[in-house]
Amino acid sequence: MPEAAAVLTASHPQGSASNATAVPLLHVRNLDVNYGESQVLRAVQLELQPGTITALMGRNGVGKTTLLKAIMGLLPARRGEVAFLGKSLNKLPPEKRARAGIAYVPQGREIFAKLTIEENLLLGLEARPDRLKKIPEEEAYGIFPFLKDMRKRLGGNLSGGQQQQLAIARALLGKPKVLLLDEPTEGIQPSIIDDIERVLAGLKEKGDIAILLVEQYLEFARRLGDRYYIMDRGAMVQNGKTSELTEESVKKHLAF
Template identity: 40%
Template sequence: MSSLLEVQQLDTAYGASQVLFGMDLHITAGQVATLLGRNGMGKTTTVRSILGLTPARNGSIRFRGERIEHLRPDRIARMGMAVVPEGRQIFPNLSVRENLLAFSANRNQHPQPWTLERVYTLFPRLQERHRHMGNQLSGGEQQMLAIGRALMTNPYLLILDEATEGLAPLIREEIWQCLSNLRAHGQTILVIDKYVQRLIALADQHSIIERGQVVWQGPSQTLAQQPALWQRYVGV
């Protein structure tokens, strides 16, 4: 499998406040990877740097073999990167159907792309509520819509920032099952979340960060054998 995303020695700051210090991250095509760590340790800033929303000061980011750290966010998105942002950020005054169709594209040129019908099959509840406005949905339904909206771009890389934050346990499990299905179909995914035990079952590779630096990287099997490690750095 080929390398899809390579982040090397990334430094990122907000004004005079530096957040990332030599951040490294590597994701192979078809892999599910995670970023783990407590709040405020640099996970979202890493995602923002990858997406071009908070440009890096030093280091390099390669996506599909091309350097992207100096590209605009819209150009990076068109290269085949999609994000399910923290807080979902769906359009409240558009219907479920309109939210999905607004992002329709086949950026990875897949012969069987994500369509409205495929998203409705993945999330039947969205089909049931396809005429409802975004602000009429529950938190779980909004997260389903945010995932479906990202999939409608047919991305090479799907990023989920705080994938199940604030969701009820049953809805959270539904989101995990969705991600498991996507993995089975070969979708490359980067997940930020705090439920380490569930992520160990889902993901291939994990990176734990503290104060803007990677303190541990490794596969699920190794992380599962070291609960003291993730309890120390994630604390859940």
């Protein structure tokens, strides 16, 4: 087992799946993040529990992507902490966070256009604890079977929706405990959105992964999300059960 994962799981051999009220899988505490002189996140708090989908909402430019990057270690914390199973990740670089069990599907997918589907998926194996070098076919292609038929095609030749599906499949091949998804429905056709929804609902059902879903498509977030957080100008302004999200909150913080 990689060093970081060993440290992180040693004191919590059962994880927290059996005791969701104990230590959250992921805990962001008082997080400040800057771009140069400008402060973009302000004392952000967030908790993710296994077996749940948490919807992170807010208008453009409020800091949602910045928060995901900071959780992944792509941006440093200026103050505060990102903790995984109760241990601070602050000093770990992105690749160690990935090995520890955090996967990130960036906004706009960022798959490798010049690599084939298969080669893109192979890269997803790098985060795995078991260091597998060969694609486990059932696992890789089970969720989106079209990927198998098209596995020799270049990533760049896929539609936007297919690229999103590839990016999700690649992230899942790392066997993450925390999955960060940045606007997976953005600019994607409805049939593929339904397919992605089915996969995310299935992952939630399995009970061991915590999903953080940044989403502007309100109904999608409402259908999938157990809890929601709303950001405004770099701060969390509201959170609760998605079933209790009011029209008033939507108008105030989300409507354009």
